[in-house]
Amino acid sequence: MEPIASSALSYVLKDGDCFIVANAAGDIEGGSDGFFHNDTRLLSRFSLRLGESQPALLSATVSRDNVMFVAHLTNRPLPPLGGSPAAQGVIHLQRERFLRGDRLYERIACVNYGQGIVRLPLRLWFAADFRDMFEVRGSVRAARGELCAVDPTPDAVHFRYQGLDQAWRSSVLSFSRQPSLLSEEMAEFLLELGPGAREEVYIECGLTAAASPSSKHFRNGAVQARVAMRTRQRRSSQVRSGGPLFDAWMDKSRADLALLTSELETGPYPYAGIPWFSTPFGRDAVITALQTLWLDPGIARGVLAFLAHHQAQEESAFLDAAPGKIMHETRKGEMAATRELPFGRYYGGVDTTPLFVTLAGAFAERTGDLAFIERLWPALRAATEWIERVCDANRDGFLDYARGSETGLSNQGWKDSEDSVFHADGRFPPGPIALVEVQGYAYAAFRAMAILAKRRNDVDVAMHWQERAERIREAVENRFWMSEFGFYGIAVDGDGELCRVRSSNPGHLLFAGLPEPERAASVAANLLTPAFHTGWGLRTLASGEARYNPMSYHNGSVWPHDTALCAAGIARYGDRAAAVRLLRGMFEAAVHFDLRLPELFCGFPRAQGSTPVAYPVACLPQAWAAGSAFMLLQACLGLEIDGWRGEIRVERPMLPTGIDYVAVRRVAVDNRRVDVVFQRQGERVSVHLEGRDAAAVPLRFFGG
Template identity: 70%
Template sequence: MDPAATAALYSTHVLKDGDSFLVANGYGDVEEGSTGLFRDDTRLLSMFRLRLGDTQPALLSAAVTADNVFFLAHMTNRQLPPLGETAAAAHGLIHLLRARFLFEERLFERITLMNYGTNAFMAPLRLEVAADFRDMFEVRGQVRPARGKLLDAEALMGPNGVIFRYEGLDQVVRKSAIAFSQPASSVEGGTFEFLLQLVPGVEQSLFIEVGSEPGGPMPSRERHRDAAAKARKRMRSRGRRGGRVRSSGPLFDAWMQRSRADLALLTSELETGPYPYAGIPWFSTPFGRDAVITALQTLWLDPGIARGVLGFLAAHQAQEESSFLDSAPGKIMHETRRGEMSALRELPFGRYYGGVDTTPLFVMLAGAYARRTGDAAFVDALWPALIAATGWIERVCDANRDGFLDYARGENTGLSNQGWKDSEDSVFHADGRFPKGPIALVEVQGYAYAAFRAMAELAELRRDEAGMQVWAGRAARMQAAVEAKFWMEDQGFYGIAMDGDGALCGVRSSNPGHLLFCGLPNAARAASVAQRLMQNDFHTGWGLRTLASGQARYNPMSYHNGSIWPHDTALCAAGIARYGHRAAAVELLRSAFETAVHFDMRLPELFCGFRRVQGAPPIAYPVACMPQAWAAGAPFMLLQACLGVEIDGMRGEIHVERPHLPDGIDEVRLHDVALGGERIDLLFRRVGERVGMFVEGKGAGAPAVRLRS
């Protein structure tokens, strides 16, 4: 196989709509590995392979459109033998276009062939289809002791399609219906062959639809066009939500627009509002931590995401104790799954609460949302959920000898580590030993501190003087305990965790950068942490490693022990900027932008933490999700850190403190920034060695904008 064909075979292209998503290779085929059409954590299409005769067409190009709606693969034929009375088709005479999209949980595909030769040809178009109905965790490698049974396929209008059926161990019959716009010339098992007469200059099209149920009328050009127009209109509407970024740099704008389009793709419209699903393929479902951090990243431009996330998480807050689910009253959900394995409780992830950080992050987000919008009515509606969440935090802290928020999984089926670095080997002592639980992570204490601060502010807003004093006091005690127990004076840095014996895991990781984001450290210690994070053992030139080189268990190819996660780098940058070190945030934004250039303007979930080498690209992590919500949100948090923009919806003010522009960018415009019921446009422009800020268009001359240089 030639190099281009090999690259296409192993590249992946994704589409998503609601709870359905599709992963296919560069040819548009589904045939192995993690490719497939999935809905509700179940693979509905495990084989969808196109051939012309016995050969795979030659790929010319493949891409997903900039708005993430359509996948397009342009191909041409290889040598085809004569069929019947028609001549043989030499290589390169037939143009084949696969165009597909997802809409209303259905896959729509159009296969178009055009003969650019001078003779008529007979083209044997073959489609091989199958559905294995495997649970997402099986696709990821989980081995089940038993599975349900594949039932006999049902005919769907004879040669016009097929319905695959599977009866799971949960007694649910799952279906996958495939329909064609014209009958196949022959059907053998799951292979449908269409003999198409290709007259020179005359286009031939086959329309296909795939869904969990038959779609009513058979596929047609009209159905395809109507659904395509609606899909594009809906995605355009999502992409227009919130404020927009424009700059003097076309490539920088392409990065921002790609990130915005990825967020629109990953965001599903739930009953409680917009909710960003975590990532494709492994995490295309509501996650708590990921969604909260994505909402924090985009809050300054689009508070609607935060409102949707808060509403959903409050509606799914734990009400009972369960060691299997790691749940307790008031706790906020970690993830939810809808597949067969979760339904049967083979795994706890149907609705799982094994995240120690999601609950304080939820309270943090509520406080940040209130400050950003001044939406007191929504806070009032959330108040019972916030009281319950804070109550859980308080109970866990009160049970810890030092007042820390710690974790220990309830059962072996759950996650052993329950912070954002949730792999089994991500928390350890300086000598590499794994700690005894319960474990208190340093950044989680920052989240708890910020949650108590948020509750104190919200209590003040509600004129609850007693509550304000209680939560402010808890925040102060948490701050003092962290400074006393986690600080490593000899290293000028915070350790990663305290173990169950009260011993510090004296490891230098990126976690303390999140502590800066929460505003817990004093200025001197924050400056020391910022300085250390920007040194070569952390900063690779592409971003910040999750673990400093030279530490025990450091591995730049690992998941959490030396790799680079863009959302982690963005949180650290925001924390560093919070303490006034804005030039470092500019450097980290530049690194992230230059990384995105090598990944088709899309930041992956993570990539390897090798040191940057001149002329060489960053090294991909093989099974990283892309797109991933908090990776797509990272550019917006990094830009906010550089510009120094804070929006105070309670007072109706926008504060800008010592703004910096990204390297090579002389202007950045923020369009339609919401402030109360108004929309404001802001222009940041480089003027000599300084950056000026101007109000333009809507809101021009508004006294609500404050600049501190």
């Protein structure tokens, strides 16, 4: 099911479990716009008018820290209301908005720059449809609950809805002053403005009524929102370079990750993306944590703790659940509560479980925090045992999937659209399906468990998991390799037939470290040809393959996180120059997207003077798209932190094109913080540590 597109450029804010999507004027006008809380739309219309006229937009922006939306507007000619008509462009309106504590705060400030008195009919049109996010995305329901009559009171409007799950959902619009006219769909404030006069209206929307919206409430809430956002950003290291635009991209990516990260009881957790996926996803969060692990291991810790807490304990075909399996996504809306869809807590992702184990191993290497691993150990054992059970049931020993119910996802890898896995002639394969990259994740998971078991002095178990890793590695090399292409096929189907299709998936095998070096070099060379490399990033499917379409969701588009994983894999096998090339293309694409990489964009080839082509319903921002900037940079710098030894390792670093200096500020090593500074010196790149703790942290440098 493909979501509907928003009609115009959207401006997004998020805090906790609520977010708002509106147009440049700050209006919510339908489509995918709205103010949402827990997958339910609390406001489906929220539009500002001056009488019958729509204000003219001057500019709109979201602050650099992603806290405050600001729109500047002016009046079109106003009809006389007992006085002289107001000419166009004499009234300045400034809409300021932020979210805090599941509540929307807004200030509308009006200033008269004309020479005469203006009576300004400020009107707000509103509605609340309480539609579930899946309805907003396009799902058609046989029945809905009861939408109650709107209840206007002197200074507020109450909306209520009783869902088919019998739960009551409500939202309340509260005003700082009583409207001169109030109905079930509109509030009018008749403001009289003398020359140079300023009037303000404060509005709040939340699950309950506000005590009294005011300037003080607005200012205090804004301070709290900014402090909370600043705290989230300060956990992470910061990148500084000799390139202001490059720094702006890094800062925007860092701010987007802070925006999308919610503080849960188990720790920080990056929600997947806005608007469609503003909720905990397993795969997305694990990959985001891997992308940012070198800069902020706290995200990985929060992700691991949350996913361990929600690990499946029982079998359920409807939920695609089995003991030990790690959650794919969770939803809190009405359709999940009524089980119209299985996504209340859904486990239909074949790759999330091995990725969870892989992240735990990477977290341990990054931090040396064996005590946390000990607390996770039962969850890690259960997850690994699930992987083993599924592999043991497959004829080749592969980790495969087949959905348990027709309501579940038909494809359960990261390319989970219905048409993303197929044979060379375009036909769809029978299940169960073993995806090539998933075998790489399983290999990495077994290796991670072997290393952790050895750390725990459990030598026999460590040897067992190392043998499992080697077994799956050999099976992949034997069954997936296509010698005529020097590449791996995308999947092996339920009949044991290889889907001989060239996709970006084998790039993830390189990230996992599975292929032998000669084959890894061949995969890398293929990925860098025009069949894959558009000039902006890597296509998910090579041009010329059956079902190739550069405008599709998974069959020829460019996903930044996919390109970043491939780049990290290519760099792992020694080609850091290719990582620099891929980072350059993605950076230049980001510039065209206002420094915010979308979930995906179209896979058209880059031409002289061209720009990347947007995919119309991509999430923006999206966590693993924002995190890709940092994975790409790490692939170039060759920087690793060894938490066991408390040291920093840098191997054959290269700097981004046009950048002669990069400093990674406040890198955490044990309880110390250091700055890692890279400097181009002719054909070489040097590296040194700075900061108060620099002398206490060992630096191992290889090549340059």
